Amino acid sequence: MARRTSYTAGTPNWVDLTTSDLAGAQAFYGAVFGWSTREVMPGFYSYFVDDDGAIVAGLAELNETQIARGMPPSWSMYVSVDDVAATADRARELGGTVVFGPEAIEETGALAAVADPQGAVVLLWQPAPFAGAEVVNGPGLWSWNDLQTPDPEVASPFYEALFGWTTAAIPGADGVYRTIGHEGRNIGGIMRAPAGVAHPYWTVYIGVAELDATLERIGAAGGQTLVEPMAVPAGRFAVTMDPQNAILCLVESHEYDD
Incomplete structure (x- = not known):
């Protein structure tokens, strides 16, 4: 699979896990997906x-700040933008809230976190030069x-406006699900949250070749x-939780058969 070196503005480009137990997360995701880690900011940030x-x-x-705010272990999604400050300002104009930033990450890029009017948080990323995930859309x-x-x-x-x-x-979905399109292809969806979900949030899906076997490894x-x-029309999906209680979705797609 060819490695990606860029994402157009408006394209989701990165996901990361913020967790309460680095060693535990490394062991879990290594066992389930075969991922290893590479530390890029000592004591702060690593790549899977x-x-x-x-x-x-x-x-x-x-x-400590995140813990004090009650932030649980969770996966987050980033969207590539040309100008992180201007996009954050636009989010405010549209009724959203800037939760964090914009802040520059030396020799990497700039980011901000914004919440939509209902409170779901999405991160903005301006590459300089780090573009995001090098490979996407496949098993693991x-x-x-x-x-x-x-x-x-x-x-x-x-x-749509941001x-x-x-x-x-x-x-036929009775308003439960809407697809998200960008530049002629589907890139995600918007789902009516089940009863009992107190706060809107974005979910991350990892592709798998064999869903049942992956669920066994997770357990x-x-x-x-x-x-x-x-x-679902694209294949099968499941919702899981890692040992630190971060929610992660899995999708077994017909597109992975090759």
Whole structure:
């Protein structure tokens, strides 16, 4: 698989895990997906890398400020932008909130975290020069994202205006799910959150070749299956939780058969 060196503005480009136990997360994701880690900011940030040495995601430990705010272990999604400060300002104009930044990361890029009007947080990334995940969309790789929110139709306009996305209701879904399109292809979805979800959030999906076998590895490594495998037009998916309680979705797609 060819390695990516760039993402156009408005394209999701990176995911990372912020956790309460670095060693535990390294062991779990190594056992489940075969990932190893490469420290890039000593004591602060590492990359998950696959068997070929390609960068697939990020890993950081919850800091004192995040813990004080009650932030749980979680996966986050980033979207590539040309100007992080201007995009953060635009998020404010659209009714969102700037949660963090913008802040420059030396010799890497600049980031900010913004919350949509319903409170779901997405991160903005301006590459300089780090573009994001080097490989995507395959087994053991980041492959999809969904926004879990009480009202997909209400949430959609914010993202359409901020990133230039298009969203469309799935026929027959009764408003439960909308696809997200960008530059002629589907890149994610917006889903009506199940009852009991108190706060909207973005979910990260990792592709797998064999969903049932992956769920067995997750259980053996100390994780849990929260939603058993379900069939969708693209294949099957499941929702899991790692040992530190970060939610991670899996998707077994027909596109991975090759």
